[in-house]
Amino acid sequence: MSNDNDVRHDVPTRRDTLKYGTTAAAALGLAGCSNLAEQSSGNGTPTDSGSYTATMAPVGELSLEEPPSSWVGGLGFTADVLTALGQADGAVGMADPQFWYTGFYEFLDGVSAPTSDELTQITTEERDTDPEVVYELDPDLMAIDPNILLSIYGLDEDEAQEIQDTVAPWFGNESRRKRFDGWTYWPDGEEYAYLSVPEYVTEYGALFGEMSRADALLDLYEPFIEDVRSRVPEESERRSMALVNGRYNPENRDGWVVYNPKSEIEKTWGKKQYRDLDVVDAFEGAYGGESSVKVDYEGLLEYDPDVIIFNFGITYRDFEGENYIDQQREHLKDDPVGSQVTAVQNDDLYVGGTPYQGPIINMFQTEMAAKQLYPSEFGAYPGYGELSADEQLFDRGRLADIVNGDIDNE
Known part of the structure; x- marks a missing residue:
């Protein structure tokens, strides 16, 4: 591998033309910058000098001479x-591609990934x-918080x-x-701000030179x-x-995993649709300060939810050759x-969304959950798939x- 390293440092790549601006060099080089924890969405736009500038904690302000490809x-x-910003074809790698759910793009004409x-x-x-894989890919941008790799996936600071x-x-x-205890705070060791979906759209729009598209997207998304x-x-x-794991049950694990659908921090996006829908959680008070609780069949009956939504359901409909959602439904219906x-008696057992939801996925998943929970207001949920025009809650x-x-x- 050392020979590969030697070649890597000697061979020029396209990144050599993506020069950092002075503000980015300062933000990335000053590990002791104490105000990163306060940084959120700024006013990132192409600057007068032609560079593309945006701000996002924890790295701070970044300025490029041209958008990443x-x-x-x-x-x-x-x-x-x-x-959503028209940059799907620039994807070359991910921490784990199987967690990027692209099924909703099939309902949008001309959109693919x-x-x-x-x-x-x-x-x-x-x-x-x-x-080494990152070096071989040689991307223009690492569009990921380094701290998730440092905290979970074994990357070290060097x-x-x-x-x-x-x-x-x-x-x-x-x-x-919410970032868990033991989360790293590279590069400066300071806690940093959480960002909302619109703030991500704005900052990535600025960095990629897509502010007009970002503004148009938010004009649709926010209303x-x-x-x-x-x-x-x-x-x-x-x-x-009850927000129940879409794969695990008393037969393959030691119980049903029920998640708290409410977000402790307002800007987090993993369960955003349930926060926006102001859900009534059947298991409220049962979590003991944790994000989930494990129960048996008797526990489910004790809290007796009107609706069960299977978290990660859209992914687990077809995962490693299995339809885990159908299996979950069968387990519940077959148990005395x-x-x-x-929820079982009324057949209110629904496929839920992925927590890895940007603006496109979140729009579809908000619509989906609204119909599952409040059909009298938003219309009945007909099952996963394309909705007729009069059933849709936003303009595809x-x-x-x-x-x-x-x-x-x-």
Whole structure:
């Protein structure tokens, strides 16, 4: 591998033309910058000098002379953001491509993305990061928070610095959920801000020179979310829900895994649709400070949710050749105790979304959950698939136009 390293440092790549601006050099070089924790979305735009500038904690401000044409993503979130900005074809690798759910793109005319087989995975089965793979990919941008690789996937700080110095800058912020105890805070050791979906769209739009597309996207996305939130029924009319893991059950694990659907931190996006829909959690108070609780069939019946939504359901409909959602439904219906749960008796057992949701996926998943939970307001959920025009809660055509670059076609 050492010979590969020697070649890597000597051979010029396209990144040699993607020079850092002075602001980026300062932000990336000053590890002791104390205000990174306060940094959120800035006013990143192409500057007067022609550079593309954006700000995102933890790395701070980044300035490039031209937009990146290739990028490495994480577990699906930034990939969806960049797809929304017309950058899907720049994807060359991801931390784990199987967690980028691309099925919703099939419902948008002209929108496509690489398959997982077409993307290189930069982590191993042992959950380590392989820097050599990153060197070989030689992307223009590491569109991922380095701290997820440092905290979970075995990357060390020297490796993170070397990738930044010799391959591509980091530009990502892990805000799926609250960062756990033991989370690293590279490069300066300071806690840093969480970002909302619109803030990601704005900053990546600035860095990729796609601000017009970003603005058009937010002009569609934000009113849609606000409209859904304004139509949520009064609390007394909301059905209670349980967010249950779409794969694990008492037969293959030691119980049903039930997640807290409510987000402790407002800007996190992993369960955003449930926060926006102000759900009534059947298991509220049962988590003991954790993000989930494990129960048996009797436990499900004790809390007796009106609706069960299977988390990661869209992924587990077809995962490693198995339809785990059908299996989950069968287990519940066939068990003498499980079959007594209200959600089971009424067949309110639904496929849920992926937590790795950028703006496109979140729009589809918000629509999906709204219909599953509040059919009297939003219309019944007919099952996963394309909805007829009169069943849709947002304009597919307009979203497709934006992704495809037809932003003036309203």
